[in-house]
Amino acid sequence: MSHEEHKDYFGAKLGMWLFLFTELLLFGGLFLLYAVYLRRYPQEFATAGKQLNWVLGSANTLILLTSSLFAAMAVTAVQRDELRRTVRLIGGTILCAAGFMVIKYFEWSAKIGHGIYPGSEHLKAGPPGESVFFSLYYISTGIHGLHVMIGAALLSWIGVKVRNGQVNAGDFVLLENGALYWHLVDLIWIFIFPLYYLVL
């Protein structure tokens, strides 16, 4: 059999999409718990949800949407073989990711400063529904934050490959898949944000 180097773009993207399903289902378990416990503790969820800072939450939503825009623009740029612009756009995405994490850090530390964290005395003294709400909040946003960091690391690695010319107009499926992953991170936040900050 011949050994010609042959890259299956469609296959690579199919694999990535399958992986994205698994990520959706991972968070699906948390959304399921949210639904069940919201039905059980509607009052407490409302009280607890109002303690979250919706201004910071909205800021983070805007930041993530912008980062996704940069990621999409990076894919277009690499298709036109504008590699320097591609690198700059990937850098923009990573900067947004950093901004998101900084805001998240201030949000979390403010809450922890008020004695609101899993297993805290403050939550034990309060109604059980609030404790459940904040545990879910920390786990959902925590795992999401982890995904933001993984996504940023992934895009940095791809950015280096773009700069070295290993990812270019002729072979950019890696960047496309990286951007797909980043859109997923964004998409999950689009569900977390209203559920925890807005609808309650």
Next chain:
Amino acid sequence: MTSPPASHPSFWDDTGKTGIGSWIFSTDHKRIGLLYLYSTFGFFLVGVLLGLLIRLELMAPGRTIMGPQTYNALFTVHGVVMIFLFILPSFPGAFGNLIMPIQVGARDVAFPRLNLLSWWLYIIGAVIILISLFAGGGAPDTGWTFYVPFSTRSGTNVTLAVFGVFIIGFSGILTGMNFITTIHRLRAPGMTWMRLPLFTWSLYATAWIQILATPILAITLVLVMAERLLGTGLFDPGKGGDPVMFQHLFWIYSHPAVYIMILPAMGVISDIIPVFSRKPIFGYKMIAFSSLAIAAAGSLVWGHHMYTSGMSDTAVMVFSFLTFIVAIPSAIKVFNWVSTLYKGSISLEAPMLFALSFILLFSIGGLSGLILGAAATDVHVHDTHFVVGHFHYVMFGGTGFAFFAAMHYWLPKFFGRRYAEKPAIVAWALMFAGFNLMYFTMQVLGMRGMPRRYYDYLPEFANLNLVATVGSWILAVGLVIMLVNLFRGLRHGEPFEGNPWGGASLEWSVPTPPPTDNFIEEPVVTHGPYDFNEAGRP
């Protein structure tokens, strides 16, 4: 169909290197398949040993060879090893890797490096689980199900064991992604969907379950770890949580997971039966689609593990109804296998004997599953030895025997040598007899009210427990004979060349052992996997 020409050396000696590095860093699907075979089967033997010890302890009432805490750890580790280290990864990992790419006519899987990563993740997870057995707190004692609240309070190394299982979950997800992409993208010219061998079809359905169900296990295990490390309280009624939610999440994964275990086994049987009946498979399309039907319906029945956990009556009835639905595609397969046998020219060689006993044992397991699936009868036998007997009939009598069938059927193709027939049949007979003696007795014990996982029991159960333990010894003797015969044969046995069994699927058209790229020339498929006449069989 002879041994590969010198220009295309077999995958054993293509690299010219022989060190362990040429195996554990190889991206060749055949080498990875053998790595999976050795590692998963090694853990199977560990699990067997633990199982024999459990049976030894239960041979007589009271203390026999160990204390209660050791016993608790033993049945937990037996379950964890057998389920997460053997039965879930073994079929896709070992035979999926060895056979599937050749069956679809590909040189390798779609993502060879990811394939190697899957095996490494499996090994890392296995090592973490092994550490959990011996580190500080002692081996986990919660049962393989890790039910809360005990799993969040037990002082043993539950966190570590759960983390190991989490890592192994990733390995399964990557294998699933890889196989779906391979089957979609790398089929040879002429290999239409309706010409795929049924083993590949079953792996395709399995891969979807691996992808869609495993993430739920991952998040559940993360929550157990968070519960233990941070005190999140999501499953703790004292903090507003609900332990039943753990059970829901756990079984949303773990029920579909039993189809990860059984579907590839059904695929092997569908491949073996026509070859040894000298007759095309009956109802090819129905068998292929019933795999998908089992995968789909099987994802909606998890609640039947929880009839006594405090669900609403409506939920119990819905889950019971859905459970009976799964029986339909399972029965379709059994009827089609039997119809394939009808008026066939049956040759009772070792792979066929294992395959035939699969049909019987799986049917017993499946029918006893209906007793458990009906809410009214389940309440009486819930958490008894009846359940233990039931799932061993399906998992061991089903998947285990199918795995042995696959070992006898396919391994000679990769080693170029074969086992001796007579000892293989003796081993099969002993295992079949010992198996039924042990597990049928367990089902009777369960019907009479002996609970599962109990360290001690009432004197009236003593005789039957003794019978079951004797059965375990017969099974073990058969297993040892099988292994010695099989692996000695693969090293020193009679040469195995070409296509002695007359299979018509692609893996029988390649040289023995296959060269690195599997095919000398890219195959063009002109007939179905069971069109024996077109394949020009001997």
